[in-house]
Amino acid sequence: MSAGNERSGPEPTAVLEAVDISKHFRVRAGRFRRGTVHAAENISLALRPGTVTAVVGESGSGKSTLTRMLARTHKLTSGRLYFKGEEIDPRAAATKDYRSAVQLVLQDPFASLNPAHTVRYILSRPLQIHHKAGDDLQESVLGLLRRVALEPAEQFIDKYPHELSGGQRQRVSIARALAVEPEVLIADEPVSMLDVSIRLGVLNLLADLRDRDQLAIVYVTHDIASARYLADTIMVMYAGKVVEVGPADLIANAPQHPYTKLLLSAAPDPETATKTWLGDSGAPPSLVSPPSGCRFHPRCPFAMAVCSQQAPPSFDVAADHHVACWLHSPEQVEAQSGALG
Amino acid sequence: MSIAERQASPAATTPAPAETLLEIRGLSVDYGLGDQPVHAVDDVDLTIHRGEVIGLAGESGSGKSTLAYAVTRLLRDPGVITAGEVRFYQWPKGSFQQPADGPTGAPGTVRPRTIDLLSPDPRVIHAVRWSQIAVVFQSALHALNPVLRIGTLIDDVLKAHEASMSGRRRRARAIELLDLVGISQDRLSSYPHELSGGMRQRVMIALALALRPSLLIMDEPTTALDVVIQREILEELMELRQRLGFSVLFITHDLSLLIEIADTIAVMYAGRLVEKAPAKALFRAPRHPYTYGLTRSFPSLHGERQVMSGIEGSPPDLRDVPAGCPFHPRCGFALDRCRSEEPPLLTITDESGPREVQCWRHDGTGPVPLELGATPPRADPDVARPVSRDTAGRAGRPEIQRRDPS
Ligand SMILES: Nc1ncnc2c1ncn2[C@@H]1O[C@H](COP(=O)(O)OP(=O)(O)OP(=O)(O)O)[C@@H](O)[C@H]1O
Ligand SMILES: Nc1ncnc2c1ncn2[C@@H]1O[C@H](COP(=O)(O)OP(=O)(O)OP(=O)(O)O)[C@@H](O)[C@H]1O
Numbered sequence: 164m165s166a167g168n169e170r171s172g173p174e175p176t177a178v179l180e181a182v183d184i185s186k187h188f189r190v191r192a193g194r195f196r197r198g199t200v201h202a203a204e205n206i207s208l209a210l211r212p213g214t215v216t217a218v219v220g221e222s223g224s225g226k227s228t229l230t231r232m233l234a235r236t237h238k239l240t241s242g243r244l245y246f247k248g249e250e251i252d253p254r255a256a257a258t259k260d261y262r263s264a265v266q267l268v269l270q271d272p273f274a275s276l277n278p279a280h281t282v283r284y285i286l287s288r289p290l291q292i293h294h295k296a297g298d299d300l301q302e303s304v305l306g307l308l309r310r311v312a313l314e315p316a317e318q319f320i321d322k323y324p325h326e327l328s329g330g331q332r333q334r335v336s337i338a339r340a341l342a343v344e345p346e347v348l349i350a351d352e353p354v355s356m357l358d359v360s361i362r363l364g365v366l367n368l369l370a371d372l373r374d375r376d377q378l379a380i381v382y383v384t385h386d387i388a389s390a391r392y393l394a395d396t397i398m399v400m401y402a403g404k405v406v407e408v409g410p411a412d413l414i415a416n417a418p419q420h421p422y423t424k425l426l427l428s429a430a431p432d433p434e435t436a437t438k439t440w441l442g443d444s445g446a447p448p449s450l451v452s453p454p455s456g457c458r459f460h461p462r463c464p465f466a467m468a469v470c471s472q473q474a475p476p477s478f479d480v481a482a483d484h485h486v487a488c489w490l491h492s493p494e495q496v497e498a499q500s501g502a503l504g
Numbered sequence: 505m506s507i508a509e510r511q512a513s514p515a516a517t518t519p520a521p522a523e524t525l526l527e528i529r530g531l532s533v534d535y536g537l538g539d540q541p542v543h544a545v546d547d548v549d550l551t552i553h554r555g556e557v558i559g560l561a562g563e564s565g566s567g568k569s570t571l572a573y574a575v576t577r578l579l580r581d582p583g584v585i586t587a588g589e590v591r592f593y594q595w596p597k598g599s600f601q602q603p604a605d606g607p608t609g610a611p612g613t614v615r616p617r618t619i620d621l622l623s624p625d626p627r628v629i630h631a632v633r634w635s636q637i638a639v640v641f642q643s644a645l646h647a648l649n650p651v652l653r654i655g656t657l658i659d660d661v662l663k664a665h666e667a668s669m670s671g672r673r674r675r676a677r678a679i680e681l682l683d684l685v686g687i688s689q690d691r692l693s694s695y696p697h698e699l700s701g702g703m704r705q706r707v708m709i710a711l712a713l714a715l716r717p718s719l720l721i722m723d724e725p726t727t728a729l730d731v732v733i734q735r736e737i738l739e740e741l742m743e744l745r746q747r748l749g750f751s752v753l754f755i756t757h758d759l760s761l762l763i764e765i766a767d768t769i770a771v772m773y774a775g776r777l778v779e780k781a782p783a784k785a786l787f788r789a790p791r792h793p794y795t796y797g798l799t800r801s802f803p804s805l806h807g808e809r810q811v812m813s814g815i816e817g818s819p820p821d822l823r824d825v826p827a828g829c830p831f832h833p834r835c836g837f838a839l840d841r842c843r844s845e846e847p848p849l850l851t852i853t854d855e856s857g858p859r860e861v862q863c864w865r866h867d868g869t870g871p872v873p874l875e876l877g878a879t880p881p882r883a884d885p886d887v888a889r890p891v892s893r894d895t896a897g898r899a900g901r902p903e904i905q906r907r908d909p910s
């Protein structure tokens with residue numbers, strides 16, 4: 164965010180870094196008019212080996228769009244991507260190297276595996292295409308199955324997707340992504356279709372891949388509790404923009420942006436003694452003609468005059484904790500502490 | 505005499521306890537006949553009271569939807585009900601009052617009509633479904649007929665069930681129903697695809713409520729929605745329930761949701777009902793090892809971050825359920841007996857009142873493991889007043905303050 168905007172060079176420790184990337188879609192808006200969906204705007208993030216970055220936000224906030232820009236299946240409308248410190252030519256198609264280094268795992272374990280093929284075929288293909296099979300193809304496939312804890316692997320290798328449970332299918336999709344030895348694994352809502360008991364298994368698998376194999380992982384979800392469980396950093400998106408980013412614990416326990424607070428108070432939370440009620444929290448905004456100023460201001464209980472006029476830049480609330488909200492502008496912070504003192 | 509009344513011969517059934525709405529006894533459902541049927545529901549007992557919100561939890565494939573389909577006689581081939589009884593008690597409309605206003609009616613003055621939902625006569629269930637028991641199904645996001653406008657969808661339901669209603673009154677009722685779920689009347693002419701997922705879900709609820717049912721069965725109505733929308737729909741539903749006084753059977757695999765909205769939670773495993781207790785007691789002081797595992801499978805929003813293990817192993821093949829307790833291969837507390845003998849559903853009593861659990865560890869013959877013997881919270885009067893916002897005891901819990909509308 165602001166930190167990214169001011170720096171010109173790439174961050175040395177990041178495998179993949181996005182600086183100020185945006186994606187707009189041209190759509191029909193009504194019978195004759197054409198419009199632009201501002202699906203993701205000015206997003207910056209740096210992915211380091213051995214870390215998990217969670218992206219949370221409501222439906223339509225641009226999370227999947229962001230993952231597709233990072234995987235380069237969507238062309239950037241603007242912004243820059245750095246892969247291991249090298250700037251990527253935004254006009255060129257993704258190279259084979261890039262595609263194998265940055266792997267995307269899709270949301271729906273039921274739709275993302277071809278039902279006509281066995282697990283053996285599904286996992287052999289990427290191994291062969293990217294020449295990662297080694298001497299013994301069968302052994303490589305079994306090794307992948309073991310890595311995602313589908314054991315005994317011999318029992319799973321000849322199964323078809325419909326013979327697997329949701330959690331097992333999701334593990335196969337992850338194994339397929341791992342086949343090409345990626346450095347970045349982007350998982351778009353990998354557990355939202357799964358049961359709580361199976362969900363935890365997949366989350367623990369991702370944690371393992373981070374710790375053991377030092378993968379840089381992007382974990383997209385709307386379940387903020389699981390983001391806190393797994394991630395080092397949480398990035399909160401609202402209507403295509405990053406509204407808050409910081410260490411997972413801080414975001415969950417001391418959220419600063421009013422939207423993050425709304426998201427947290429909506430999360431089912433068995434620990435609280437009483438039920439929290441949202442009341443009417445309003446509807447998500449149109450992305451074709453987004454609200455002026457801060458995109459959250461029509462729903463924000465703290466909105467001030469400036470919020471409807473000017474989009475807030477990102478303000479630092481701590482070293483790695485940034486929030487795009489006028490309440491955290493130096494003037495506001497000073498006025499508030501003045502009022503208190 | 506109507507069919508329903510003939511079914512309700514008083515000699516055949518025991519009189520309903522004062523507040524019973526639906527009574528399921530020994531219900532079993534198989535998919536497929538022949539030598540290897542899937543035992544999707546196995547000998548389930550469950551009672552739903554008037555005005556109660558009962559949550560049905562359990563992992564994927566445990567038989568939750570099958571139970572709902574069986575009760576409403578919507579099972580599709582090859583599903584067959586192989587045993588059991590399901591009785592619905594039809595109370596006169598308007599006879600229900602919220603407990604806060606004192607006890608319901610005067611005992612003995614208001615009597616329900618007993619309806620046998622498993623009656624072979626299809627007219628019995630047709631008379632009850634939708635008007636008395638309405639269902640919102642799991643795939644609701646795609647369940648609305650895409651070529652009909654919202655207004656037409658509602659109108660069709662009213663026309664089919666309340667033949668005497670005039671066109672003008674049906675339209676007024678449609679507006680009223682949409683208003684009930686917070687959708688403005690200019691949406692009457694919208695097509696389903698023009699609504700967001702959350703709005704479509706609200707339309708489904710409006711349709712289900714169109715005939716003022718006394719029981720609403722909701723099968724995973726919100727899992728496909730994001731948390732904010734999900735929460736809004738639940739709030740609306742709970743508020744409607746307070747106002748209109750229907751009972752809800754809410755099916756989900758997300759136990760954490762149920763703790764907030766349900767009075768009672770029942771947990772299914774491998775087609776059996778393995779535990780039933782007041783919502784908070786079930787979460788804070790689970791008695792069944794499977795429930796215990798479930799409660800330890802949610803990442804928390806508070807406290808230390810710690811690695812959780814969830815429940816080891818996977819659910820059994822329902823064509824070949826293990827002997828004894830079906831959970832024993834995954835259970836950390838299994839005894840020898842658990843491998844050979846299936847436990848009955850035991851009723852035990854603790855601080856939360858009477859509750860049910862299907863586990864040999866609670867039959868009174870041996871010590872109860874510490875993990876399965878936590879002290880539950882007392883039945884607390886707070887539950888009836890969901891709007892209170894206690895901030896004192898919730899360190900670090902964010903608060904959204906609402907702007908005063910004035
Ligand atoms: N190909 C496209 N053409 C036009 N609009 C699009 C396209 N893809 C996405 N959008 C729009 O961009 C916005 C962001 O979509 P995106 O799929 O990134 O959201 P999301 O955060 O992943 O939501 P969800 O949680 O529902 O998956 C949405 O308003 C969506 O309708
Ligand atoms: N038509 C069918 N033929 C054979 N088996 C079936 C059929 N429908 C369901 N089953 C099996 O019956 C069992 C119970 O299914 P059911 O749909 O009731 O589960 P559920 O608890 O609702 O699961 P979920 O949470 O995934 O919706 C499952 O093991 C399922 O595979």
Ligand SMILES: [Mg+2]
Binds near residue numbers: 226227228351
């Ligand atoms: Mg998405």
Ligand SMILES: [Mg+2]
Binds near residue numbers: 569642723
């Ligand atoms: Mg189901």
